[in-house]
Amino acid sequence: MDKKIRDIMTPDPVGVYYDQTLAETARVMRDAGVGAVLVVNGDSLSGVVTDRDLVVRGLAEGAGPDSPVGPVCSAKLVGVDADAGVAEAQRLMGENAVRRLPVIDDGQIVGIVSMGDLAASGTEDHSPLAEVSKAEPNT
Numbered sequence: 127m128d129k130k131i132r133d134i135m136t137p138d139p140v141g142v143y144y145d146q147t148l149a150e151t152a153r154v155m156r157d158a159g160v161g162a163v164l165v166v167n168g169d170s171l172s173g174v175v176t177d178r179d180l181v182v183r184g185l186a187e188g189a190g191p192d193s194p195v196g197p198v199c200s201a202k203l204v205g206v207d208a209d210a211g212v213a214e215a216q217r218l219m220g221e222n223a224v225r226r227l228p229v230i231d232d233g234q235i236v237g238i239v240s241m242g243d244l245a246a247s248g249t250e251d252h253s254p255l256a257e258v259s260k261a262e263p264n265t
Contacts, residue, residue: 128211134210134247135237141166142175144196148184151175151195162226162238165199171235173199174226193195205230206239212247215239 140158142151144167155163155177162176166190175195183198185191204222206215208231217239231238 128213129247130208130241130247131206131210131212131215131229132208132231132237134212134243135239136160136243139164139228139235139238142195143167144172144199145194147192148180148189148198149191152177152180154193162240164228164235164238165196167196171201171203171228172196173201174228175199176226200224203228205235207231208236212244216244219244227234230231 140154141158141164144155146154151163155161161178162174162250163203165172165175173196175198179200180195184193184195189198202222202224204218204224205228206218208229218227219225226238226240228235229239229257
């Protein structure tokens with residue numbers, strides 16, 4: 127039986143505000159031990175920003191550590207229902223070329239599911255991605 131996304135997601139996603147700085151966002155990621163955070167502008171979700179986005183879209187393009195994070199977030203948002211199966215999340219990631227999906231339950235974002243979460247879910251127990259995803263963080 128296909129596992130549900132709610133069973134493998136990272137619950138309680140971390141968020142930052144659109145106008146928070148790249149440096150503040152990096153510290154939030156470090157302190158929470160995550161590689162992606164949600165970006166909120168007012169009352170709405172603007173996108174997702176990853177540690178890679180901070181470097182490639184931010185610093186490498188000339189933005190300083192005091193620049194706002196909003197302009198470097200990925201605005202293309204694709205979410206998955208918390209009760210969807212792993213196969214549905216895999217399909218959405220493939221079709222949309224994204225590595226993480228916000229998880230939605232009753233209209234609210236309740237988590238994030240990543241490619242690593244999918245790999246570690248047991249569908250491909252011996253893949254290199256599954257092994258790395260199951261390992262303790264290298265801090």
